[in-house]
Amino acid sequence: MAVSRVQFSETTMLATVRSATLSGIVGHPVQVEVHVASGLPGFTIVGLPDASCREARDRVRAAILSSDLTWPMRRITVNLAPGDVPKVGAGLDLPMAVGILVASEQIDAQSVQGLGMVGELGLDGSVRPVPGAFPLVDSVEAPVVVIATADARVASIVGSDRVRPVTDLKQVADVLAGRRCWPDPPPVDCSGDQPSQPDLADVKGQRAAKWALEVVAAGGHHMLLVGPPGAGKTMLARRLPGLLPDLTHQESIDATRIHSAAGCRLPDSGLIRRPPFRAPHHSASMAALVGGGSGRSRPGEVSLASNGVLFLDEVGEFAPSVLDALRQPLEEGVVRVARSGGSVEHPARLLLVAAMNPCPCGEGGSAACRCPASARARYSRRVSGPLLDRLDVMVQIGRPDPAALLGRGAEESSADVAKRVAFVRALAVERGAATNAELTEAQLEVHAPLSDEARTTIRDALVSGRLSGRGLRRVRCVARTIRDLDDAGTEIRECDVAAALSLRARPVMGGDHD
């Protein structure tokens, strides 16, 4: 046998590419170290990869081969540093592939200096979007980040000059080899940015409920709607976001970060500018509502609804433990999810709107109700007292008045109400709180002094046990909003307090028809 060539390969090559991984809603910088050495061909990933991250092995190999590049027939070890942070998702595919190309000397190591990469690879070499593109790009420790074109818009929030959108691995290899320039980012399209929201003018009649909705929107108070099926509870709740002002720039960025991390669909411009509306089904689990889950801590519905509206329809059908988990986030505006792997804090500054029927048959309070008294009592007990105590505005909605329903009278549009809401919200900001609902006791003393008659009314309510200590502050906040909507006078009058107390009154569950 003629030995034409004997090769004892000894060379070892190391490459490092910067990337990031997601933990909850924040990104963690990750260094992808690729070591290509002599040995039996193989591909090992170390550094706490999760299942989908480990599967990168097969995707990266197929992507390199289908991009007309060479897969090194040597021992490849990928280390994802730091080793104590769990790596989740497929976003590390692209940095791994480029690292392998550098370590096998198909790409010059100099060309990846200062470049970060985030992207999933398809078997055909295409670069795919990943959930959390915005927080990921934000946390990569590199001046420029290569990312899938589909992620370019949302990632551009960190600065469009920091992002290099690409469609496939071949393109990346060509650019890094100097054969072509970075492709242009896709044009920003803002046309579909303001999705048409339902208008309050669609709701006929229901004056009291509409006024309560205005108070809720203006003051940021939580709300409970009680009424028979078909009365318009859901219709009203869906129109609440339309009454709220646009998000501030910081709120937009926070909302976009959370929605990006949760993998939700984002508007075309990449930035969420309108208050989000979330309406989870009543089968929602606790992890779905407040966040958590195995592995990475996903933001829950309360965080997705942050700076917007969380609508819990048929609130009595939610598991009581799930509802009670809402108490702490409602109080503090943040939700801290602690798991054995660590604790994360997600924002939860939301406007809660709950809706329920007065009794199982829905006709509670009218003669048509067929429910026995015990069933009605059981139904009303499904929502715990401590949670009800945090709902400042409770409205009993009846079936709409037939005359109003068929009438042609013009109803006030969302835009008109939104103007008054914006005015009141601006007042709250002047007082040093985000909304009237967040005024502290000290701020209330200064900005919402009670008249003597108002003080007497409140004392009576406290003595009769209708009002709790926490309720006192909340009633004063609601009264402040009511006065703001009226004429924005400084002093809180008796009628403001009386209106606030009437909004707080527990609606009679099931009625008293027998």
Place this chain on the structure above:
Amino acid sequence: MARHYESAGYEVLDRNWQVRGGELDLVMARGNEIVFCEVKTRTSHRWGGGFEAVDHRKQRFLRRTAISWLDSHDVHGEVRFDVASVVGSRIEVIEAAF
């Protein structure tokens, strides 16, 4: 293959040594080193190279067989496993493959 190792100063101790459940293609020694070499021959790369055929299962077999060889021979030293791929007249060797 053996000729190649001999020219590099190795002494061939055994060829195609078989026990139940395993076979060693080449056993060699140089100084204090004992080398077990698995030789994979392919006529073409069409169905994958020889190296890829030595997977974890095969590596475990080779280790176990090497232990039986060491048990039945009075040879002591540092053990090394090589894998050689022979395609036509082209020979590649990975020293200390696993």
